[in-house]
Amino acid sequence: MAEKSGGGVVKKLLVTGAAAAALGTGVMFYPQTAGEPQVVSQAMLEQIMDVSELSTFEAVYNGIARVMNEKRPEKVDYYVSYEAVIKAGFDFERLSVSVAETDRLIVVTIPEIRIHKVDVDITSLDYIFENTSANTATVSQQAYSACCADAEAESRSQRAIYDLAEQNAHNAVRALIDPFLRQLGSDYRLEIRQEEQS
Numbered sequence: 001m002a003e004k005s006g007g008g009v010v011k012k013l014l015v016t017g018a019a020a021a022a023l024g025t026g027v028m029f030y031p032q033t034a035g036e037p038q039v040v041s042q043a044m045l046e047q048i049m050d051v052s053e054l055s056t057f058e059a060v061y062n063g064i065a066r067v068m069n070e071k072r073p074e075k076v077d078y079y080v081s082y083e084a085v086i087k088a089g090f091d092f093e094r095l096s097v098s099v100a101e102t103d104r105l106i107v108v109t110i111p112e113i114r115i116h117k118v119d120v121d122i123t124s125l126d127y128i129f130e131n132t133s134a135n136t137a138t139v140s141q142q143a144y145s146a147c148c149a150d151a152e153a154e155s156r157s158q159r160a161i162y163d164l165a166e167q168n169a170h171n172a173v174r175a176l177i178d179p180f181l182r183q184l185g186s187d188y189r190l191e192i193r194q195e196e197q198s
Contacts, residue, residue, distance in 0.1 A: 057165035077134035
């Protein structure tokens with residue numbers, strides 16, 4: 001939890017943050033004179049990281065979906081190959097930031113990494129029909145749905161996607177906060193934690 005400090009310094013900090021936000025330039029910090037206390041607020045850190053969804057990993061996935069016959073579910077109508085782009089990351093609105101003034105510690109907890117988006121390129125679909133009567137005017141729509149479901153299922157089962165997205169998330173958060181910490185001096189430490197995958 002954030003600890004409270006002297007009212008004058010906090011007020012100065014809030015006015016500086018509000019002025020920077022009004023200018024649309026983000027929060028800017030200038031070196032403090034020796035001996036002047038420096039205060040970090042949770043609201044300031046959250047303002048710096050004001051984005052909603054951050055994709056921290058993107059990959060191209062080539063897959064093959066199997067489409068079964070509706071009347072005879074044990075029979076394959078056709079196979080369709082496809083190319084998809086998979087994006088994984090986390091919801092910045094669920095990011096948790098806490099500041100412990102006395103310990104000079106900033107703790108950022110990154111929410112669970114999730115697959116945000118799976119985009120199947122419909123122009124990449126290529127068919128191999130086992131049942132030629134399945135080659136109808138609506139085959140592309142059915143195949144596209146099957147490819148989306150296949151790409152989503154395959155991407156959710158790939159632990160490497162989550163691991164790389166998590167590593168990139170830590171690097172992104174550090175890149176956002178490190179310049180701020182450098183302005184504060186070496187007294188503050190940053191600790192990044194990861195919410196467990198469910």
